[in-house]
Every structure is written in C-alpha cells, then in structure tokens.
Amino acid sequence: xxxxxPQKGTVTQRAMEQIKAMIAEGRLEPGQRLPTERDLAVQxxxxxxxxxxxxxxxTVLGVLEARHGSGxxxxxxxxxxxxxxxxxxxxxxxGPRLVELLEVRRVLESTATALAAARISPDxxxxxxxxxxxxxxxxxxxxxxxHDLAFHREIAAAAGNDTMAAILEGLSSRTFRARVWRxxxxxxxxxxxxxxxxxxxxxxxxxxxxAARAAAAAHVGEVEQWLRTQLGS
Amino acid sequence: xxxxxPQKGTVTQRAMEQIKAMIAEGRLEPGQRLPTERDLAVQxxxxxxxxxxxxxxxTVLGVLEARHGSGxxxxxxxxxxxxxxxxxxxxxxxGPRLVELLEVRRVLESTATALAAARISPDxxxxxxxxxxxxxxxxxxxxxxxHDLAFHREIAAAAGNDTMAAILEGLSSRTFRARVWRxxxxxxxxxxxxxxxxxxxxxxxxxxxxAARAAAAAHVGEVEQWLRTQLGS
DNA sequence: ACCAGCGGAGTGGTCCGACCACTACCGCTC
DNA sequence: GAGCGGTAGTGGTCGGACCACTCCGCTGGT
Numbered sequence: 001x002x003x004x005x006p007q008k009g010t011v012t013q014r015a016m017e018q019i020k021a022m023i024a025e026g027r028l029e030p031g032q033r034l035p036t037e038r039d040l041a042v043q044x045x046x047x048x049x050x051x052x053x054x055x056x057x058x059t060v061l062g063v064l065e066a067r068h069g070s071g072x073x074x075x076x077x078x079x080x081x082x083x084x085x086x087x088x089x090x091x092x093x094x095g096p097r098l099v100e101l102l103e104v105r106r107v108l109e110s111t112a113t114a115l116a117a118a119r120i121s122p123d124x125x126x127x128x129x130x131x132x133x134x135x136x137x138x139x140x141x142x143x144x145x146x147h148d149l150a151f152h153r154e155i156a157a158a159a160g161n162d163t164m165a166a167i168l169e170g171l172s173s174r175t176f177r178a179r180v181w182r183x184x185x186x187x188x189x190x191x192x193x194x195x196x197x198x199x200x201x202x203x204x205x206x207x208x209x210x211a212a213r214a215a216a217a218a219h220v221g222e223v224e225q226w227l228r229t230q231l232g233s
Numbered sequence: 234x235x236x237x238x239p240q241k242g243t244v245t246q247r248a249m250e251q252i253k254a255m256i257a258e259g260r261l262e263p264g265q266r267l268p269t270e271r272d273l274a275v276q277x278x279x280x281x282x283x284x285x286x287x288x289x290x291x292t293v294l295g296v297l298e299a300r301h302g303s304g305x306x307x308x309x310x311x312x313x314x315x316x317x318x319x320x321x322x323x324x325x326x327x328g329p330r331l332v333e334l335l336e337v338r339r340v341l342e343s344t345a346t347a348l349a350a351a352r353i354s355p356d357x358x359x360x361x362x363x364x365x366x367x368x369x370x371x372x373x374x375x376x377x378x379x380h381d382l383a384f385h386r387e388i389a390a391a392a393g394n395d396t397m398a399a400i401l402e403g404l405s406s407r408t409f410r411a412r413v414w415r416x417x418x419x420x421x422x423x424x425x426x427x428x429x430x431x432x433x434x435x436x437x438x439x440x441x442x443x444a445a446r447a448a449a450a451a452h453v454g455e456v457e458q459w460l461r462t463q464l465g466s
Numbered sequence: 467a468c469c470a471g472c473g474g475a476g477t478g479g480t481c482c483g484a485c486c487a488c489t490a491c492c493g494c495t496c
Numbered sequence: 497g498a499g500c501g502g503t504a505g506t507g508g509t510c511g512g513a514c515c516a517c518t519c520c521g522c523t524g525g526t
Binding site: 086 | 316395397
C-alpha cells in the first residue's frame with residue numbers, strides 16, 4: 001500500500017525530473033530561490049549526496065544556478081542559459097560532423113542575416129560596423145577572430161530571435177572556430193573573408209534580406225567547402 | 234612551486250574540463266571504458282563524491298554513459314547522444330520562446346525536407362509512406378501524433394545530416410508537440426495537416442527540393458502562426 | 467568435453483556525518 | 497548614520513560505509 005511508487009531509474013534522475021516538473025508546472029518561477037540542499041533532500045526523500053548530483057546536473061543544463069553561500073536559484077530560463085551546452089557538441093565534434101555543424105550554421109546564419117537585414121536598427125548597424133572596421137585594421141589573428149565573432153553575434157541579435165542567436169553562439173564557440181579557422185586562414189583566406197563580410201554589411205545597409213541571405217550563405221559555405229576538401233585528404 | 238595550479242572554479246568543474254579535454258585530445262576514444270570512479274578520483278586529486286558529480290554532469294550531457302556494475306564509458310559521441318539535452322529546452326520553454334523554437338524548426342525542417350527530396354531512396358520513401366497512411370487511417374490522437382513524429386523523423390534521416398536530424402528531434406520532443414498540438418488540433422486542423430503532409434509527400438516522390446522546401450515551411454509555418462495568435466489573446 | 471548454475475570480486479548507486487569556504491545579515495561601535 | 501565585525505546559514509568538499517548490479521571464472525553435473 002506504499003505510495004512511494006514506481007522506482008524508475010536512479011533516485012538522482014527521479015529528483016531531476018521532479019524539479020524539472022516543478023518548473024514546467026510553474027511551481028518554481030525563473031529567478032526564484034529553492035530550498036536548501038539539505039531541505040530538498042528531505043522533501044524528495046533522498047540523501048544530500050544524491051540531491052547534489054541532481055542539482056549539479058541541472059546546473060550544467062542551465063536550468064539551475066548555485067551561488068556559494070547564498071542558495072540555489074532557478075535561472076531566467078532564457079535561450080542563452082539553456083543552450084550553453086550546445087558548445088559542448090561543437091567542442092567534441094570531429095571529422096564529418098564538423099561539416100554537418102557548418103551546414104546547420106549556414107542555414108541558420110543565412111536566415112538570421114536575412115531577418116537582420118529587414119529589422120536592424122541604426123544603432124545595431126553602427127555596432128556591426130564597429131567590429132567590421134576593427135577587424136580590417138588589425139593583423140592580430142586573435143583580435144580578428146574576436147571581432148569576427150562579435151560581428152556575427154551582433155547580426156544574430158538584430159535578427160530578433162534569441163533562440164536562434166543562442167544556437168549560433170554555440171555553433172561559433174571559441175574552440176570550434178579556432179580549430180577550423182586555424183587552417184582556413186593560413187591559406188590566405190583573409191582577403192576573401194573581408195570581401196564576404198563587406199558584402200554582408202552592404203546588404204544590411206540596403207535592408208535587402210535576399211542579398212543578405214545569399215551573402216551569409218556564401219560566407220559560411222566557403223568555409224564548409226574548404227573543410228570538405230580537407231577531410232578528403 | 235606547487236604545480237597543481239590555478240584553482241579555477243569548483244573541483245567538480247575542473248574534473249569535467251579535464252575529462253572533456255582528454256576526449257577532445259583523443260586520449261579517450263568513443264566507446265572506451267574509463268577507470269573506476271575511485272581510481273579517477275585519485276588520479277584527478279579529488280574525492281569520489283565530487284568525482285561522481287562531474288561524471289553525472291557529463292552523463293546528462295551525453296558525453297559519458299554509466300553502466301551499473303560494469304563501468305563508465307565514453308558514448309559514441311554521435312549527434313543524437315550529445316543533442317539529447319536539446320529536448321530540455323523545448324520542455325521548459327513557454328510563451329514567446331515557443332514561437333522562436335518553431336521558427337528555428339521551420340528553417341531547419343524546410344531545409345531537411347528539401348535535402349531529402351533530392352536524396353531520398355525508395356526504401357526510405359516507402360517508410361515515409363507507411364507512416365503517412367497509418368496517420369490517415371486512425372482517429373486516435375496519440376497514434377496520429379506518434380506517426381506524425383515518425384513521418385518527419387524519417388524525412389530528416391533521409392536528408393543525410395545526422396546533426397540536423399538530432400536537433401529537429403529535440404525540437405519535436407513529445408512533451409513539446411503534445412503541449413502545442415493539443416490546442417492546435419482541437420480547432421479541427423486535422424484536415425489541413427493531412428493536406429500539408431500529402432503535399433510534402435508529393436514533393437518527395439517528385440524529387441523536387443524547392444517544392445519540398447515550400448511545403449515543409451508552410452506546414453510548420455501554419456502551426457507557428459496559430460501559436461502567435463494564441464499568445465496575443 | 468560440455469554446459470548450466472553458483473558464487474565472489476569488482477563496479478556504480480546510495481547514504482551518512484563531518485568539516486571547509488563563502489555569503490548575507492544583524493547588531494555594535496564610533 | 498555609516499562603517500565594521502561577528503555569526504548563522506548556505507553551498508562545496510571530503511572520507512567511509514554499505515547496497516545493487518554485472519561479469520566471469522569455478523564447480524558440479526551430464
């Protein structure tokens with residue numbers, strides 16, 4: 001007659017599901033503070049050790065945030081919080097899957113750039129231009145890469161779809177770009193990159209979505225094709 | 234003089250980074266078995282409790298897999314393994330972000346369907362048709378939803394980009410579809426859905442990528458627009 | 467020689483209790 | 497009233513103990 005029920009999986013997994021359910025059902029609001037680890041363990045009927053594993057897991061998923069000495073809080077549950085783990089995929093992918101990731105990025109990046117062309121504000125455009133010129137007036141590869149990332153990040157932000165922007169952010173994770181671009185840029189692709197960025201910028205200024213889509217697709221497609229040939233050898 | 238170094242973040246986070254680095258550097262191959270929790274804890278210089286938290290975290294990220302009584306193994310690191318967490322995003326998203334997710338899905342689904350139209354094999358096409366007819370010959374909403382999911386899953390698989398298919402799988406997670414479609418289908422959208430699926434199928438049979446892209450975009454776009462109006466009220 | 471069954475060694479899963487590191491807040495001092 | 501110091505409470509870490517499960521070799525029979 002025991003009501004403690006089904007015993008699916010480990011106690012830790014069950015605890016994770018319960019907390020996720022509490023959030024999904026609205027019993028826990030974004031930003032809200034949870035009971036202490038010790039109290040939660042008692043409430044859900046497990047040890048603090050197992051409770052901590054559940055909390056840690058939800059923390060890396062971007063659902064919870066633990067502040068040492070303060071407490072455990074629900075994140076804002078925004079796209080950026082939850083999609084941070086996307087970077088792990090990019091970091092651990094090799095070979096053919098890198099091409100697949102670039103294909104996904106090409107599709108999303110071209111769409112985001114097209115949306116940005118239609119919606120971008122003068123302020124946002126100025127920010128894009130800032131990174132564009134900064135990228136063209138230095139020779140430090142590290143700095144170029146940083147402004148390159150920022151250039152595309154600003155455009156993605158201007159597209160108005162935070163989720164899409166967060167995914168693109170993960171697909172452009174620092175280690176990912178560093179690995180792929182290291183070889184790409186060594187082959188003197190800087191000039192081509194500059195021209196492609198300029199084309200994207202022109203389309204944004206003209207508020208021409210189709211031109212922006214084409215320019216962005218070509219931009220990512222270049223890297224994609226280069227990587228395809230690399231894998232062949 | 235101590236070489237143990239910088240002390241960034243918690244010991245658990247450090248352990249996670251070390252294991253990820255071992256995999257990224259190729260010192261741990263997919264499918265390979267790791268040392269025991271106890272040995273790992275000693276090697277990385279932390280307690281078993283903290284080590285377990287790191288392992289649990291990497292487990293939910295789809296990087297490691299723990300088999301009770303057997304050992305800890307590196308997953309195959311395929312797209313499906315690493316992108317399983319994507320479903321959490323869909324499960325915990327509400328309001329405007331649901332629309333954003335559908336927008337991302339529309340972009341990817343239309344591209345995947347276009348790719349599938351060009352590449353799909355007779356066997357794969359037969360599988361798609363199986364779910365299409367099954368979907369049209371039953372009235373059980375649960376069964377319809379299941380075949381609907383399988384219909385799109387087969388198409389995504391035929392597109393030949395496992396990463397894209399895995400992302401779409403996450404965007405179509407059971408709870409996500411159930412929540413959105415519950416209301417959508419109640420408004421008598423079954424017939425429209427049937428027609429749209431038929432259009433997608435025709436384009437696949439004709440191996441017409443552009444028609445397939447348009448049909449898929451319209452299909453997802455319908456739900457997207459419906460959801461937009463719902464949020465307005 | 468074969469194989470079904472048993473058992474033990476080894477592994478992840480869970481729990482406990484203690485202590486450390488840090489934060490927040492209250493009350494005291496000036 | 498502002499600044500300061502202490503203290504209660506929080507998450508972070510540790511070590512050890514025991515449980516549940518898997519795997520494999522041994523045993524005994526056929």
